[in-house]
Amino acid sequence: MMMKPASAGTNPKIQLSNVTKGFGSKHVLNGVNLAVEPGKSMVIIGGSGSGKSVTLKCILGLIHPDSGSVLVDGMETVGLKRKERDDLMKKFGMLFQGAALFDSLPVWENVSFALLHAQKMNREQAREIAIEKLRRVGLMPQVADLFPAELSGGMQKRVGLARAIAAEPEIIFFDEPTTGLDPIMADVINDLIVENVKELGATTLSITHDMASARKIADDVAMIYEGEIIWCGPVADLDHSGNAYVDQFIHGRADGPITKHQNFAAA
Numbered sequence: 001m002m003m004k005p006a007s008a009g010t011n012p013k014i015q016l017s018n019v020t021k022g023f024g025s026k027h028v029l030n031g032v033n034l035a036v037e038p039g040k041s042m043v044i045i046g047g048s049g050s051g052k053s054v055t056l057k058c059i060l061g062l063i064h065p066d067s068g069s070v071l072v073d074g075m076e077t078v079g080l081k082r083k084e085r086d087d088l089m090k091k092f093g094m095l096f097q098g099a100a101l102f103d104s105l106p107v108w109e110n111v112s113f114a115l116l117h118a119q120k121m122n123r124e125q126a127r128e129i130a131i132e133k134l135r136r137v138g139l140m141p142q143v144a145d146l147f148p149a150e151l152s153g154g155m156q157k158r159v160g161l162a163r164a165i166a167a168e169p170e171i172i173f174f175d176e177p178t179t180g181l182d183p184i185m186a187d188v189i190n191d192l193i194v195e196n197v198k199e200l201g202a203t204t205l206s207i208t209h210d211m212a213s214a215r216k217i218a219d220d221v222a223m224i225y226e227g228e229i230i231w232c233g234p235v236a237d238l239d240h241s242g243n244a245y246v247d248q249f250i251h252g253r254a255d256g257p258i259t260k261h262q263n264f265a266a267a
Helices: 052-060 082-089 107-111 113-117 123-136 141-145 153-165 183-200 211-217 235-240 244-251
Strands: 014-023 026-036 041-045 067-072 092-095 171-175 203-208 220-225 228-234
Touching (some): 041 211, 052 203, 107 123, 107 153, 113 123, 123 153, 171 183, 203 211, 220 235
Parallel strands (some): 041 203
């Protein structure tokens, strides 16, 4: 197990210590240790079934770890009461896999959902912010009154990104941000993520098996394998990690320590 230490003089924005989670007889997380520094972009890579999504859900509180600690700004989040959890969620923005937009709401209400419902902002102000955030991701004001079904996959992903940044969160999570997109649109989304995160100064945690995306948006990369972080370091060190599992995964090779029956799925 390997945890990336915080830089001298800083405390991690997010820190996981020995986090475990199982479902019945299946052990998914086997002691995850990870630290994400303030203002940095951490990307967790790994194959299908390796524990990426469960790790993210444990941080968000959507799943309760069986044991271990999840600190956000130094505060223990495991076992928080409802009110404390609701307050914590205000720090977070999220771009879901597939955008996960509300089909029954126009685009602007999707983008401003947290502003309307969590912050109780008036609709006129929320709409103005939504249109500005749509502009930030390259969409014209006319898009605001369309419904998700009227948008292409790439446009839906842009709307999802606009929603993630609408409340100017301190921490943004990206769940497979380029899944289902062609290579050109995927690169556009990666550029938008980098540009908007830099402008906000947010801390980000992403999960992906798309290595082109990981290389573009990451400051640091961690690889999870069989429920443990087996390597973590700067993205610049990825190609000379000295770890056979990392090397096989990032190059998408069939031969190596990760076998086919272990749901190896690199892109």
